Amino acid sequence: MSDTLKKTLHDQSADSKPRVLLIAEAANPEWVSVPLVGWSHSTAIRKLTDAHIVTQVRNRDAFVRAGMCEGKDFTTLDTSRIAIPLVRLAYKLSGGKGKGWTTIMAFNALCYYYFERQFWKTFGADLIAGKYDLVHRITPLSPTVPSLLARKLAKIGVPFVVGPLNGGLPWPKGFDGARRKEKEWLSYVRNGYKLLPGYSSMRKHASAMIIASRATYEQMDSRSHDRCIYIPENAIDPSRFNVHIDRNPNQPLRLAYVGRFVPYKGADMLLHAAAPLIRAGKIVVDLIGEGPMRGELETLVKELKISDGVIMGGWVEHTKLQDRLLLSDVLAFPSIREFGGAVVLEAMAIGLVPVIMDYGGPGELVNPETGYAIPMGNRQQIISRLGRAFEELTADPAHLKQMGEKARQYVFNHFTWDAKAAMTLEVYRWVLGQRDDKPDFGMPLTDAIEAQTHVNNTTQSMILEPVTTVK
Numbered sequence: 196m197s198d199t200l201k202k203t204l205h206d207q208s209a210d211s212k213p214r215v216l217l218i219a220e221a222a223n224p225e226w227v228s229v230p231l232v233g234w235s236h237s238t239a240i241r242k243l244t245d246a247h248i249v250t251q252v253r254n255r256d257a258f259v260r261a262g263m264c265e266g267k268d269f270t271t272l273d274t275s276r277i278a279i280p281l282v283r284l285a286y287k288l289s290g291g292k293g294k295g296w297t298t299i300m301a302f303n304a305l306c307y308y309y310f311e312r313q314f315w316k317t318f319g320a321d322l323i324a325g326k327y328d329l330v331h332r333i334t335p336l337s338p339t340v341p342s343l344l345a346r347k348l349a350k351i352g353v354p355f356v357v358g359p360l361n362g363g364l365p366w367p368k369g370f371d372g373a374r375r376k377e378k379e380w381l382s383y384v385r386n387g388y389k390l391l392p393g394y395s396s397m398r399k400h401a402s403a404m405i406i407a408s409r410a411t412y413e414q415m416d417s418r419s420h421d422r423c424i425y426i427p428e429n430a431i432d433p434s435r436f437n438v439h440i441d442r443n444p445n446q447p448l449r450l451a452y453v454g455r456f457v458p459y460k461g462a463d464m465l466l467h468a469a470a471p472l473i474r475a476g477k478i479v480v481d482l483i484g485e486g487p488m489r490g491e492l493e494t495l496v497k498e499l500k501i502s503d504g505v506i507m508g509g510w511v512e513h514t515k516l517q518d519r520l521l522l523s524d525v526l527a528f529p530s531i532r533e534f535g536g537a538v539v540l541e542a543m544a545i546g547l548v549p550v551i552m553d554y555g556g557p558g559e560l561v562n563p564e565t566g567y568a569i570p571m572g573n574r575q576q577i578i579s580r581l582g583r584a585f586e587e588l589t590a591d592p593a594h595l596k597q598m599g600e601k602a603r604q605y606v607f608n609h610f611t612w613d614a615k616a617a618m619t620l621e622v623y624r625w626v627l628g629q630r631d632d633k634p635d636f637g638m639p640l641t642d643a644i645e646a647q648t649h650v651n652n653t654t655q656s657m658i659l660e661p662v663t664t665v666k
Contacts, residue, residue: 213623215246216318218332220310222250225257227513232359232537233334234261235432239616240331241268244623247327249314251278272313278306304340304391311344322353328627329354329402331619336428337362338411341393345400354626357397358405359428361534363414364555369573370531373458402626405619408534408556409638424622425638427559429537430612431544436517439603440546444524444592447504449479450585451523451547453516453538454530456486461529461552463488464574466495466505468581469527473504477589481506481523483516520545524595525588529569529581533557544606546599550584552577559639560610565602609640 217240222233237248248269250258255271263269321327330348338360348355366373389395398404398419406412407428415423450469454460462482472478482492482505489507496505511519520526526542526549536556539549543565551557553568561568569580588595608614621634 212243212245213620213627214326214328215240215244215623216322216327216330217241217246217248218314218330219248219250219334220307221254221334222248223254223257224261228537229334229336230254231513232336232428232535235430235612236333236359236615236619239612240619242613243616243620249318251310270317272310272317274306274309274313277309282306303335303337307335307340308343308392311342315344315347319347322348323351327353329356329623331356331623333359336360336407338414339363339391341391342397342401343393345393346396349400354402355400356403356405356622356626357401358403358424359407359426360404361407361411361428361556364408364410364532364534367531367554367571370459373531376458403622405622408559410555412638421633424634424636426615426618426622426636427610427640428535428556429540430610430615431537431540431606433544433607433611435514436541436544438517438521438545440521440524440596440599442596444595446477446589446592447479448477448525448589448592448595449481449523450525450527450550451481451483451520451542452527453483453511453520453542454528456482456484456488456492458488459530459532460484460486461531461577462492463495464529464578464581465527466492466499466501468529468578469585470499470501471582472585472589473499473501476504478585479504479506480527481508481519483508483511483519485510516541517545520547523547524592524599525550527581527585528557529577530555530557531571531577536560540606540610543599543602544610546596546603548588548595548598548602550581550588561602562605565598565605 217237219233219237221230222237223230224234233250237246240246241248250269250271252271252273252275255265258269259265265271322330330344330353332342332344332355336359339362342357345355345357398416401422404415404419404423405426406415406423407426412423412425452462452465454462456462462484465480469478469480473480493507496502520542524547526539526547528539528549528551531552531554533555536551539551539557539560542549549557549561549566551561551566551568552571554571558568567584569577569584571577572580618634618636621630624630625633
């Protein structure tokens with residue numbers, strides 16, 4: 196832990212810490228995606244505040260295994276009576292596991308109404324009595340899931356913070372086929388969520404809305420922009436990503452792809468783009484993942500005659516991902532519709548250079564000094580642009596080491612959970628009247644923005660912890 200962070204924690208303990216009720220309906224240290232965000236963000240906030248986490252009962256055992264004490268550190272709410280039948284129906288209508296995300300989120304919104312009802316029954320009296328200074332809804336992350344709490348809390352004078360909110364990234368032109376394969380039928384009428392109860396009142400009565408992407412910010416009513424604060428959704432845990440690459444890349448360069456094998460993730464475009472260099476012995480591609488396109492990808496590998504340069508070893512547990520990524524030099528992740536991009540940060544944290552699409556979450560995490568952000572286009576344009584980037588990488592691999600170190604430094608400066616919690620604390624201070632100016636961390640975050648922020652240097656404190664290097 197850095198000296199500045201220690202000072203922040205000391206200052207907070209010397210003064211009265213904000214008493215916060217953290218709503219993290221999805222929060223689990225043993226899962227990935229949104230539950231891992233909910234867990235990581237809420238537990239980091241607890242270091243700086245007097246916080247109590249409220250989560251779903253399904254997370255209880257994982258919380259206890261992580262050392263949490265129910266009743267003291269967290270409370271679980273049981274909504275299974277409503278949630279289980281709705282979730283079953285949602286998966287049936289969505290077209291199967293991993294498909295129809297907008298349909299899943301629509302049913303999650305219905306489940307969440309019941310969760311908030313249980314929340315108010317459990318904590319309403321304490322909130323009215325002034326036992327908490329504010330309420331912060333961390334999950335659900337989707338801006339399509341409204342809240343009826345905002346109005347209730349406004350009536351009793353308790354600030355309500357919501358976010359990070361992230362979602363609604365439009366499907367890029369030319370990929371309607373991928374959209375249909377993902378069974379995203381509701382995405383064609385996505386704006387219907389604005390008719391849901393609580394949509395307008397949440398935006399009207401929330402004291403602050405943490406927005407995790409520019410796409411989500413642009414969806415917000417301009418009348419609420421004065422309460423929107425940009426903080427990216429994802430971060431990394433230094434204890435999980437505590438090893439970094441320190442070697443000079445040689446040919447063949449090893450490119451790692453991490454993700455589901457589904458159309459919008461772009462693994463097939465990656466193979467087409469890399470194929471000439473694979474056949475020339477200059478690149479090896481490690482496809483880390485599983486999914487319905489596996490058979491199609493295996494056929495494509497044979498058709499392109501690149502079997503000797505493609506590894507398809509299946510899915511890797513999140514706790515073991517770091518070890519697998521350490522074998523590579525570059526993260527090649529051409530997903531055309533990615534909200535957050537956690538895997539991009541995780542790869543950068545160990546020194547891999549990312550090659551991503553300049554669209555959505557990943558495009559807000561990578562700058563020219565830390566990686567390659569490929570301009571969006573149609574399918575053939577993306578393949579061509581990826582191919583040129585790979586040619587540049589193989590022509591001059593020596594610069595990868597320096598670029599990877601900059602990427603790693605960038606992540607540890609801005610994108611640890613402790614850094615994110617420090618930013619969130621400034622949001623709390625603002626809604627509680629402890630600072631006059633609304634926090635502004637830049638959109639997106641950059642090193643140049645750092646000097647312009649007003650976070651008492653806390654975001655600058657999250658520098659590298661001691662780590663192991665891999666030659």
